[in-house]
Amino acid sequence: MQTRPCWVEIRTQALEDNFRYLSSLTPADGELMAVLKADAYGHSLALCVPAAIRAGARWIAVTSVEEGMAARALCADARVMVIGGIIPGQGEAIIANHLTAAVWEPFQLDDLETAARAAGMGPSSLAVHVEIDSGMSRQGANLEHLQALLARFAPDSPLRLDGVMTHLFAADESDGQANQFQLQYMRQALHRIEDAGLYPDWLNIGSSTALVSAVSGELAALAAQYGMKLMLRPGLALYGVVPRFLPEDGPNPALAVAAHSRLEPVLAWKTRVIDLRQIPAGAVIGYNGTFVATEPMRLALLPAGYADGIFRSLGNRFHFLVRGQRAPLAGRVSMDHTVVDVTEIADVAVGDEVVILGTQGEETVSAYDHADAAGTIPWEVFTRIGPRVHRVAV
Numbered sequence: 121m122q123t124r125p126c127w128v129e130i131r132t133q134a135l136e137d138n139f140r141y142l143s144s145l146t147p148a149d150g151e152l153m154a155v156l157k158a159d160a161y162g163h164s165l166a167l168c169v170p171a172a173i174r175a176g177a178r179w180i181a182v183t184s185v186e187e188g189m190a191a192r193a194l195c196a197d198a199r200v201m202v203i204g205g206i207i208p209g210q211g212e213a214i215i216a217n218h219l220t221a222a223v224w225e226p227f228q229l230d231d232l233e234t235a236a237r238a239a240g241m242g243p244s245s246l247a248v249h250v251e252i253d254s255g256m257s258r259q260g261a262n263l264e265h266l267q268a269l270l271a272r273f274a275p276d277s278p279l280r281l282d283g284v285m286t287h288l289f290a291a292d293e294s295d296g297q298a299n300q301f302q303l304q305y306m307r308q309a310l311h312r313i314e315d316a317g318l319y320p321d322w323l324n325i326g327s328s329t330a331l332v333s334a335v336s337g338e339l340a341a342l343a344a345q346y347g348m349k350l351m352l353r354p355g356l357a358l359y360g361v362v363p364r365f366l367p368e369d370g371p372n373p374a375l376a377v378a379a380h381s382r383l384e385p386v387l388a389w390k391t392r393v394i395d396l397r398q399i400p401a402g403a404v405i406g407y408n409g410t411f412v413a414t415e416p417m418r419l420a421l422l423p424a425g426y427a428d429g430i431f432r433s434l435g436n437r438f439h440f441l442v443r444g445q446r447a448p449l450a451g452r453v454s455m456d457h458t459v460v461d462v463t464e465i466a467d468v469a470v471g472d473e474v475v476i477l478g479t480q481g482e483e484t485v486s487a488y489d490h491a492d493a494a495g496t497i498p499w500e501v502f503t504r505i506g507p508r509v510h511r512v513a514v
């Protein structure tokens with residue numbers, strides 16, 4: 121049976137190439153963790169885990185234990201890290217699926233420790249990464265609570281402090297002030313960890329933005345100072361999109377500019393014209409008739425709406441691509457449909473392929489184009505693409 125034509129094409133080769141290129145930007149001794157959380161930013165975990173592994177990824181980051189189990193089913197050997205926080209009662213699944221948890225609350229350590237003892241695990245056999253709240257106030261232990269956490273890694277504990285993690289919350293701000301504050305905070309945390317006689321392997325810090333800016337060098341220096349290896353966690357760049365730096369009218373770092381020309385978009389979102397109609401001058405289009413035709417128009421109906429992840433705010437202010445040309449969205453985006461104006465585009469026929477996000481001929485509609493028009497960021501554009509949109513490897 122023909123299915124409703126609304127799909128995304130995932131170029132797994134592009135993901136592989138992007139991973140290899142980003143690896144080449146990683147400071148010496150550094151490692152990349154492929155961030156494949158939230159169903160690989162909507163790109164499909166099932167397609168992206170194998171691609172990341174083929175490209176040489178040894179670490180994968182996912183949101184939850186559920187995603188971790190799905191990732192584990194796709195790869196036997198890579199380290200799979202749950203970065204979104206674990207819930208009491210998940211210790212057993214962490215162990216059974218060989219997942220690595222990012223933890224910062226004593227109750228999370230309690231849960232892991234109990235599960236590890238129940239599984240008969242010996243001393244230092246369950247690796248965890250302790251997250252530090254170096255300024256974002258979202259998750260992580262602060263310096264005040266760190267001491268009590270460190271005491272949990274006694275020699276007879278099954279827990280091993282494998283890494284120290286934090287998240288830079290404003291690495292895209294070109295002045296770098298927040299980075300400096302956070303690095304200073306991390307320096308203090310690492311100092312205390314060393315004083316406690318603990319020697320974790322990994323300094324797990326920095327996303328795409330850090331990787332394509334000068335701060336990656338500072339992170340590598342900090343790791344080296346404490347005898348650790350640097351782990352960077354790119355997400356968006358892996359999918360071929362380089363985050364923009366702030367201020368928006370300021371220059372981007374040279375590394376980010378170079379990365380922009382090298383990285384390839386992994387995802388293209390497509391649909392097809394399922395019907396065409398001619399309307400006379402004076403007809404209105406869509407809910408509330410927000411578009412009034414001032415002359416006769418030809419309209420194409422697309423089976424893709426806000427329930428598929430097209431932002432409703434794009435109505436009357438965006439375009440998709442038909443026959444290599446821009447077709448403006450006419451009227452509001454509906455739940456399951458969008459109408460585009462093809463009056464100026466010759467020979468449009470039912471069945472024509474339409475690009476919602478991606479390239480057709482000489483024209484491109486990027487994730488940043490969607491984000492700018494909808495007042496959001498590319499991360500949200502990708503992760504809003506709904507579950508009923510088929511993901512197809514190409």
Ligand SMILES: *Cc1c(COP(=O)(O)O)cnc(C)c1O
Nearest residue numbers: 155287327328329353354355356
């Ligand atoms: C999502 C996420 C990343 C990846 O961020 P990008 O900006 O997409 O590279 C890295 N670290 C943490 C903790 C995250 O939540």
